[in-house]
Amino acid sequence: MPASIDVLIEDDRWNDVPLTRLCNRAIGAVFAARGLSGKGYEVSVLACDDARIAELNAEFRGKPAPTNVLSWPAFELAPLVEGDEPAPPPDILTNPMDSELGDIAVSYDTCMKEAEAGKLEFEDHLTHLLAHSCLHLLGFDHETDADAARMEGLETKILASLGIADPY
Numbered sequence: 001m002p003a004s005i006d007v008l009i010e011d012d013r014w015n016d017v018p019l020t021r022l023c024n025r026a027i028g029a030v031f032a033a034r035g036l037s038g039k040g041y042e043v044s045v046l047a048c049d050d051a052r053i054a055e056l057n058a059e060f061r062g063k064p065a066p067t068n069v070l071s072w073p074a075f076e077l078a079p080l081v082e083g084d085e086p087a088p089p090p091d092i093l094t095n096p097m098d099s100e101l102g103d104i105a106v107s108y109d110t111c112m113k114e115a116e117a118g119k120l121e122f123e124d125h126l127t128h129l130l131a132h133s134c135l136h137l138l139g140f141d142h143e144t145d146a147d148a149a150r151m152e153g154l155e156t157k158i159l160a161s162l163g164i165a166d167p168y
Helices: 012-016 019-033 050-061 108-117 122-137 145-161
Strands: 003-009 041-048 069-073 100-107
Touching: 003 012, 003 019, 019 041, 019 122, 019 145, 041 050, 041 122, 050 069, 050 100, 050 108, 069 122, 100 108, 100 122, 108 122, 122 145
Parallel strands: 003 041, 041 100
Antiparallel strands: 069 100
């Protein structure tokens, strides 16, 4: 396992989804793509519903509406200059207190609606969202067209390594 992944299920519908396996698969693929496998970083995943993620979205982003996934990086890794790569996370061998990479929350309701609307396999869509949010924890974003293109390219490559079709 590339990281320690702590999964907290708040909505019982997640019990019918192999969530821990999908988290390990998605986050593991991101870590492999970024050269972070075996580093021992920790990621927490909250599996909730639309009501809970709407509360979190309102509290942290000022948007009182449900969304598919939210992420909270433990470190500011975003590049200072547009077009640069994000900084790598701290070396936890040097400072074990820096092992927490961040938190992710994912809503069952919105993920299911999006998968159904896009005629996507739910597990494939969820894997994409988990990989997407893990990239956010690593300092990637989609604020500009260039940043979005880079992030989408990484997601496509990561998902292809898992046998999942290009979501874009």
